[in-house]
Amino acid sequence: MTSKLPLLRKELFDIPKDIIYLDGNSLGPPIRGSTECADQVISDEWGQELIKAWNTAGWMSLPQTVGNQIAPVIGVSPDTVATGDTLSIKLYQALAAALSLRPDRRVLLSDAGNFPTDLYMAQGLIDTMDRGHKLRTPPPEEVLDSINERVAVVFLTHVDYRTGRVHDIEGITRRAHEVGAVTIWDLAHSAGAVPLSMESSHTEFAVGCTYKYLNGGPGAPAFIYVRPDIVTSITPALTGWLGHRDPFAMELKYRPSASTERFRIGSPSIIQFKLLELAMRVWEDVDMAELRASSIALTSLFIEEIERRCPMLTLVTPRDPEQRGSQVSFASEHGYPIMQALIERGVIGDFRRPNIMRFGIAPLYLDENDIVKAAEILEEIMKNETWRESKYQQIKGVT
């Protein structure tokens, strides 16, 4: 139980000593040096350079810099990732672009397990366009068979936010392309959690957020990957001035940037971007295969420990490690108070209605001792039913 896993980097994080943090799938912890980073951008750049910092401190190109830090983590080439805004907005851009690429098709295919904002943004786009598009949300296991020639775009979240079940990116993308559909992969629960090869999947688009396994901080900017061969054929739906070819020409007509940068919209949130830039440096020497090996070892151990100690809980995450991300979820009708009791004991996971307890396993700051200790605490809570006494403070994690 004391073997050091290859990817353990606890010293990079500032996690309180008495906490076992199993919610990095919702909000990753701060990288050490984050306060100094914020001090520097506020005092030295904003404070000293003022407006000049857009150039002298590299603010203007920061979204591109960060995009190039994200690129290797999701398995794509440099200069193919635009960053900024939120995942909802980046997905909207991808969906609108996908529909513009397939003007004669009317079906948007997702699944009933997708994170709701993805479905809401799609429905909002459909309503704005008002041209008879339909959103289909079959159960996740029926997606592959639902892909046909009427489908304009297949958009799915790779790792299910509740169960941790993974979709087959390669297989679904291949099937979609066979029938002429465009694909968008939402990597919210994948980036920094599992190895990704988005370029070799040939998907047209991928989107994601950076505040989960990438540890960019609350409300950190989102990203969009666009397959390079289609970039110049797309005029984004949200045509902001920073996506213009020459923003400071202040032209009345929009002319998109020649690159993926055309997916930029308005002013980047510089302080969040600087914190994200710092957090992304961690990934420069992370071997994703090693990370995956650690993740599988830890999630397997967690499943084994909990099932042995707490047989009344029901595993809802796939038992086959190939079929899950870096998260383990258990169902219980008492899931909400049990999670509250765990949090009171310093084991932080989260709860998703109606009955799911989620535990994110981030190998950069968790080891086998943490996993066993968390399982022991959960066992005590279940055996003694101390969850019946827990305070019912709602934890509303932004997934």
Next chain:
Amino acid sequence: MTSKLPLLRKELFDIPKDIIYLDGNSLGPPIRGSTECADQVISDEWGQELIKAWNTAGWMSLPQTVGNQIAPVIGVSPDTVATGDTLSIKLYQALAAALSLRPDRRVLLSDAGNFPTDLYMAQGLIDTMDRGHKLRTPPPEEVLDSINERVAVVFLTHVDYRTGRVHDIEGITRRAHEVGAVTIWDLAHSAGAVPLSMESSHTEFAVGCTYKYLNGGPGAPAFIYVRPDIVTSITPALTGWLGHRDPFAMELKYRPSASTERFRIGSPSIIQFKLLELAMRVWEDVDMAELRASSIALTSLFIEEIERRCPMLTLVTPRDPEQRGSQVSFASEHGYPIMQALIERGVIGDFRRPNIMRFGIAPLYLDENDIVKAAEILEEIMKNETWRESKYQQIKGVT
């Protein structure tokens, strides 16, 4: 020259001693205490509370808190302002909502002086909708006469970003409503610069950014005001999960929040929001009429000093103080190198192609001595033509 203007609050700002900052219309300077604020949110909230901070540190309601700080500054009631994203996105939401309120009309009326991103976002919406809408951009002085029964929405930036000329909010809104058009006012260069009474104007929408005269920081969140009587009749075009009536129900179908909060989209940029919350506290005891009086005194003094000392420069800002915001612009064919020479001497304004030098006058941190000193330095640069030797480093301020 040493009389203290009523609104001077230099002690609240951390501006370098050798700088006269005349670019707060592009990026306001940091409020003193900003680094401590960032430290606290990063170390104590994100670092210690981790995911729990969404509740324990009030992150979830922060956009609403900040909206209520902005409300009095733009002259509207509490709980009518939603915050987040960028101004481009908030304008898109307002435009889409306006068109949904006037489904039988096809003209979007703005003007050729509007900030380009507003026009780009409108054109992007028109293209996405693809229902024959047209964007009209007459010269600013012809807007009033261009408002007719074919116009669905009039959207204008109140204070022109180049010239500082103000539009007549009351008059244009009244004319628009007479013919059944909806209005959207972009307050980018107005909020924190001039007194505003958006509620009594009866405009349906107002949008703005917070990193100029409100000093929220680079990439600070934007805002949207929606007239309370129409909120519930609008389903926003960008329907993100945080605009849902019950985000954590994780429903497949979008049901908008009962309030203006339905204009929220995705995860708020918490660290930027905290800095903005700090900056907005300054406005709690600012009398906007006093601010306006100081602004007029300082802009008038600046015009007088520059015209006397530098007759070769051409004023492009209205001479009548009632017709201008808190900015003064001069034109010169050598505007770019002149501005560079000024910046090298510590007087920071900015340049807008083809020939405009902009000077933002923020009475909270500028006094008469600063204005005269800046004019003296500009006079020296013009007399000695030292601008011919200035380094040509492009200043790309985000307007």
